[in-house]
Amino acid sequence: MNDLRRSEQGAVTVFFIVIFASIFAFVALLIDFARIFALQAKAEVLAHAASRSVMSSYDQQLLEQYGLFAYGETDGNYIMSKVLQDNLEMAKRSDDLPVLGARLDSSSAEFQRPLGMYNVFEQQIREQMKYKAPIDFTIELINRFKPMSQVMKETSNTVDLLGKLQKLYERREAKFDAMLEKQRMVAKLVESVSTVIPRSGSYSDSQGEGSSTASDIMAGYSDFVYMYEADFGREPSEQQYMKEINEYRYQAGRMFGRLGNLRKEADGLHGTLLNEANVLLTEAQDINELMRKTIEEAEHRSAQDGYNEVSSIQSTSGNESLGDGGEIAQIRKKGQSLLVPESMFDDFRGDIDGQASQFLRLQSASGSFYSMEGLVSSASASESSLHSALREFDNEVDRYLRKYSDAGSSNVLDENKRNLDGHRSSDQERKQIEQQASGKLKEAANLMKQIKDLRSKLGDYQKEFDQLESYYNGNRNFNSAALDSTGTGYSGTDQRTTIDPYEAGSEAIGGMDLLYGGLSNLMKGMSDSCFQGEYIVSYYELFDISTLDELLKESGSQKIDTLSDSFAAKKQEVEYILYGFHNPVGNLAAAYGEIFAMRLAIRTMEGLIKNATKGHPLVILAAALLYGVEHALKDMLDLAKEGSIYLSDFLKLKLSYRDHLRIFLLLHGRSEQRLSRMLAVIRNNTGIAPDQRPTYLKGEVTVTLPLWFLPGVAKAMGGAGVLKGRVEGSTYYVSKQADFSY
Numbered sequence: 001m002n003d004l005r006r007s008e009q010g011a012v013t014v015f016f017i018v019i020f021a022s023i024f025a026f027v028a029l030l031i032d033f034a035r036i037f038a039l040q041a042k043a044e045v046l047a048h049a050a051s052r053s054v055m056s057s058y059d060q061q062l063l064e065q066y067g068l069f070a071y072g073e074t075d076g077n078y079i080m081s082k083v084l085q086d087n088l089e090m091a092k093r094s095d096d097l098p099v100l101g102a103r104l105d106s107s108s109a110e111f112q113r114p115l116g117m118y119n120v121f122e123q124q125i126r127e128q129m130k131y132k133a134p135i136d137f138t139i140e141l142i143n144r145f146k147p148m149s150q151v152m153k154e155t156s157n158t159v160d161l162l163g164k165l166q167k168l169y170e171r172r173e174a175k176f177d178a179m180l181e182k183q184r185m186v187a188k189l190v191e192s193v194s195t196v197i198p199r200s201g202s203y204s205d206s207q208g209e210g211s212s213t214a215s216d217i218m219a220g221y222s223d224f225v226y227m228y229e230a231d232f233g234r235e236p237s238e239q240q241y242m243k244e245i246n247e248y249r250y251q252a253g254r255m256f257g258r259l260g261n262l263r264k265e266a267d268g269l270h271g272t273l274l275n276e277a278n279v280l281l282t283e284a285q286d287i288n289e290l291m292r293k294t295i296e297e298a299e300h301r302s303a304q305d306g307y308n309e310v311s312s313i314q315s316t317s318g319n320e321s322l323g324d325g326g327e328i329a330q331i332r333k334k335g336q337s338l339l340v341p342e343s344m345f346d347d348f349r350g351d352i353d354g355q356a357s358q359f360l361r362l363q364s365a366s367g368s369f370y371s372m373e374g375l376v377s378s379a380s381a382s383e384s385s386l387h388s389a390l391r392e393f394d395n396e397v398d399r400y401l402r403k404y405s406d407a408g409s410s411n412v413l414d415e416n417k418r419n420l421d422g423h424r425s426s427d428q429e430r431k432q433i434e435q436q437a438s439g440k441l442k443e444a445a446n447l448m449k450q451i452k453d454l455r456s457k458l459g460d461y462q463k464e465f466d467q468l469e470s471y472y473n474g475n476r477n478f479n480s481a482a483l484d485s486t487g488t489g490y491s492g493t494d495q496r497t498t499i500d501p502y503e504a505g506s507e508a509i510g511g512m513d514l515l516y517g518g519l520s521n522l523m524k525g526m527s528d529s530c531f532q533g534e535y536i537v538s539y540y541e542l543f544d545i546s547t548l549d550e551l552l553k554e555s556g557s558q559k560i561d562t563l564s565d566s567f568a569a570k571k572q573e574v575e576y577i578l579y580g581f582h583n584p585v586g587n588l589a590a591a592y593g594e595i596f597a598m599r600l601a602i603r604t605m606e607g608l609i610k611n612a613t614k615g616h617p618l619v620i621l622a623a624a625l626l627y628g629v630e631h632a633l634k635d636m637l638d639l640a641k642e643g644s645i646y647l648s649d650f651l652k653l654k655l656s657y658r659d660h661l662r663i664f665l666l667l668h669g670r671s672e673q674r675l676s677r678m679l680a681v682i683r684n685n686t687g688i689a690p691d692q693r694p695t696y697l698k699g700e701v702t703v704t705l706p707l708w709f710l711p712g713v714a715k716a717m718g719g720a721g722v723l724k725g726r727v728e729g730s731t732y733y734v735s736k737q738a739d740f741s742y
Helices: 011-055 060-066 076-094 118-129 132-194 214-219 221-231 242-300 304-312 326-338 342-370 373-377 383-404 412-422 427-457 459-478 501-524 528-539 546-551 556-567 573-579 586-610 617-642 657-668 672-686 711-719
Strands: 103-114 644-648 651-656 694-706 726-728 731-741
Touching (some): 011 076, 011 103, 011 731, 060 672, 076 694, 118 528, 132 342, 132 412, 132 528, 132 617, 132 651, 214 242, 214 383, 221 242, 221 383, 242 326, 242 342, 242 373, 304 501, 326 586, 326 617, 342 412, 383 412, 427 501, 427 546, 427 586, 427 617, 459 556, 501 586, 501 617, 528 573, 528 657, 546 556, 546 617, 573 586, 573 672, 586 617, 586 644, 651 657
Antiparallel strands (some): 103 694, 644 651, 694 731, 726 731
């Protein structure tokens, strides 16, 4: 019998069982791992597919009207769950060998980033307009303004310089006038002193009745001495001339007293007034120097960079340039003629010093005469010395007044006034032109007022704007932006129409500087300001400008009832978005005013060229502004009538009302306030609240898989971080997230 304990039968079988068991366990583990990784890939695909399916339920109205994507009103969780279930069911039916056996455990759809958020809204506009806006803006606007870039640069520099010089010129001339007035006031003090003599008086040998001038006192002095000596030593009862002596003394005392008061007053004011005249002269000289520096700095304005950059770009049209603006540059060079030579200031200062010296000599002479009061009263002054003192006093007064008061060729102050008038020869003509320009600006202001006055007749449409304002404020609050920290957009601030031609011209040219600066920046890279501006004029309604042509006529007020529908909020969306006035006429008046300013800038350029022969630079500027105002006013009426106007008499390119608004949208720049107004209009037109319409989905899917082999090993490996997901019992769970945005 064999020893079973030492038998080797079956050893190979056991060995193979052990080997096969190990291999089977390894293969089984690989199978489960393969199924797990396949499930993870499947779950990833399902999550993305489900998210795309959910987001395909966008709002058709927003897309068709405004080119915007936002999720509609369908339950996103339902769509996601339905898509996932259908995909898994289809997989079960199509698989010949259902290896996975995956099941949907849960799904969720979390919506974020509403369309009403500024950054979301801007991004969609950017995507919508990134191809169209650069092409349209370049072809339709930049190519029109490029040919006149250099001539407008020279216009900007010239109007800016001459406008500044005009203000400085007026200030300087006012200082000169005030200086001369101070000197004349001093001369009047001496005129009052001269009444004591009187000037060049004749000295008679008899005393006049009631005499009180120095001449009268001198004329009666010899008689006074005679009477004084005759009564000297006599008793009062025996004195024959007591009455005459007392009367003479009274008149002499009265004269000397008046002279003393006048000397004191003149002495106190003369120095003060001449010091003030000197200060005024210094201030005038400082202003003159400031004018000189202003002229030097005029050629280095940073604003001209935009014009140069626009001029340097390659044009895509055949429009010829208007030239380099050489004629206008020559006008600017004439600004040098407004400067006063330093020699004139030296002469004026010398005249002030000479007037002070002359006064000192006069005061010395009057003092010598005044000091003889006691001697005259006691009859102890020699007649020759009194006569000599009075003669010297009279001569000094005469010399002073002939030099600083009397009319004639020797009057220093009149000569200085003639010198000043020499460079003021064109002032009268200029001021007449300024008055005409102011009158035309009043007409423009009245035109704006006519538009604003329509508000009282359009009360029925105010409710629409009140609703817009409510939507606007709601979106502002939603974005938690109490203040707009970006952009320069309007926010419903009323505009003031100036009647000062220089101020109006400066503002108009400033707007043109901004325009060319904006065009220059666009050449470096398209900005949100351009994208948004082109989007606005593409998707929002403009006002029918021809309505104003009817209303601004004499009988226009009678047609307000039939034309009032044109002032509805839905008929002026672009203007409302641009300016932000919550009333039926405020935005239209603002647009009209801004168009006027732009036309004024272009027409002023024409005016400079057409009035270049007038000579005096300030007259040329005033005439150019008058021309600009007159023709800009005509342009406004033509625009309302025709719907478009020529860009310039020198450049026959049409510019429509819509084109003007496109320019202003660029000028005003990006602003959060403007975005809120755009969103408010969308809500008003569609009834859809952008604040509540999401554009971003965060979808999450959890799928399960029954493990066939060794769930414990899989759980342990999952706990160690080798596997993604988790194992519960014999079931494997995996979650995948897919984000999707329009």
